[in-house]
Amino acid sequence: MSKIQYFKKGVKDGIPIFLGYLAVSFTFGIAAKNAGLSALEAVLMSATNLTSAGQFAALDIVAGALSYVEMAFTQLIINLRYCLMSSALSQKISQKMPFWHRFIMSFGVTDEIFGLSVNVKGKISPFYSYGIMSVAIPGWTFGTLLGIISGSLLPARVISALSVALYGMFIAVIIPPSRKSKIIAGIVIISMTLSFAFTKLPLLKEISSGFRIIILTIVIAGVAAYLFPVKDTENKGESEV
Amino acid sequence: MSGNVLIYIAVMAGVTYFIRMIPLTLIKKEITNQYIKSFLYYVPFVTLAVMTFPDIIEGTASIWSGMAGFIVAVLMAFFGRSMFQVSIAACVVVFITELFIC
Structure with a gap:
């Protein structure tokens, strides 16, 4: 497949992530507002961190005005799982691939993008990752914005239903190999x-x-x-x- | 307060990026040690399974709607449906279940 085809496949596979992120980050936006963050701060946090548990924990730290060291340590502990994921992912990257791709792909190591990436047979194309990231990151950031400017925009029923999109995706990754x-x-x-x-x-x-x-x-x-x-x-x- | 928040964000973004970037850039070669290789092979299954359950029944409005979504997703995945179909079906099942029980 060409680079563009890989990118398109990433976009298509990333749609459940987009929906799931929209729902989760929507609730994050509401929580951020309650913690006293401005819309810009909340959106900036989502765009630069791209991590759910870490960001929710960060709100408590910001609201409680804890130290920067405590912030760093909390993020390290909560997000240490990414270290395991990156290690596993490193084995799916071709040694021939230009090195700088690794720096960009690193940013997209989230639970969900990792779930899709490990599902690829053989080596992974960086353009597949970029395709996923190009829908996942806007979903996460935009959902945060929606949550903070209008907590009541989406009915609770819809948020509840969308919240399982990500888990459905994980199930689709782990069940077929379990059958074999x-x-x-x-x-x-x-x-x-x-x-x-x-x-x-x-x-x-x-x-x-x-x-x-x-x-x-x-x-x-x-x-x-x-x-x-x-x-x-x-x-x-x-x-x- | 506003300036502080930006520093908090910078600190957390920096830490989180480094955690992701270090293994991906330092492990360049294919690992040959069979134990580590096997370990990394099993990591995704464990991680994804642990993240899915019980979280899938805790994020929804009722544990029963989450459970219904979980069972339908597992069945559909078992019978080879695509990731997109499994994911959307789970959402639809949760939505419909909650119409009845919530």
């Missing part, structure tokens, strides 16, 4: 079960969602890699993910 591989199916079921337990059990439920993702990812993927090492032949060129 019992190991992956087992990993998905265990992950969801433990994740549920982490949000309900005493003590464990005190852990933030960012940390829950990091802990479970390291433990479950770590154990799975030990018990079921992926054979080279399975993973060459066309990987399942």
